[in-house]
Amino acid sequence: GAGVSQSPSNKVTEKGKDVELRCDPISGHTALYWYRQSLGQGLEFLIYFQGNSAPDKSGLPSDRFSAERTGGSVSTLTIQRTQQEDSAVYLCASSQGAWAGIGNTIYFGEGSWLTVV
């Protein structure tokens, strides 16, 4: 696609429910990243995919968080048994390759705003 697409754009869920956030990266981009941004804060790295594999999952805050990527394209971030502290904007980004150079700039989607009540 023309840009990184994320869905849903807004999600309100009850505490304890599971949620799935979807990211469709720019066509041809092999690298995909998930970040979390709490209100007024910077970006917190969650997970990185190169193709379908995730070489770095170190940012996932707990075992309630998981992510997968299929076909080297779409990725899904799943949060199980949501807690109020999970409320944040979840940003997905993609780049053409693993090395950030002028040709591999990271492009972000508009984010999924998650509110846990």
Added chain:
Amino acid sequence: AQKITQTQPGMFVQEKEAVTLDCTYDTSDQSYGLFWYKQPSSGEMIFLIYQGSYDEQNATEGRYSLNFQKARKSANLVISASQLGDSAMYFCAMSVASGGSYIPTFGRGTSLIVHP
């Protein structure tokens, strides 16, 4: 480990004036990339400018320029002729090539307000 520091939580500038947003970084790697992103109230992260560690000239993109001082490990963003639409959060980021992959690290951001 990589670290990005943005010491200015908020900046104010008058329309049509220039403004400098500070960014310092820390890495032991010789090969790295530096980025600036703009995040308006809509939430989208918009790529502004990139500087490679081996680039000898400062990067420029329209009204944006990156003042790269490698010895000081600083990568300040200069916005010339500020416009009201420049009001947003600005994030500095760094990526390091290590083992064939990298994770961009972001600073905490600077809120810029442009007033008439």
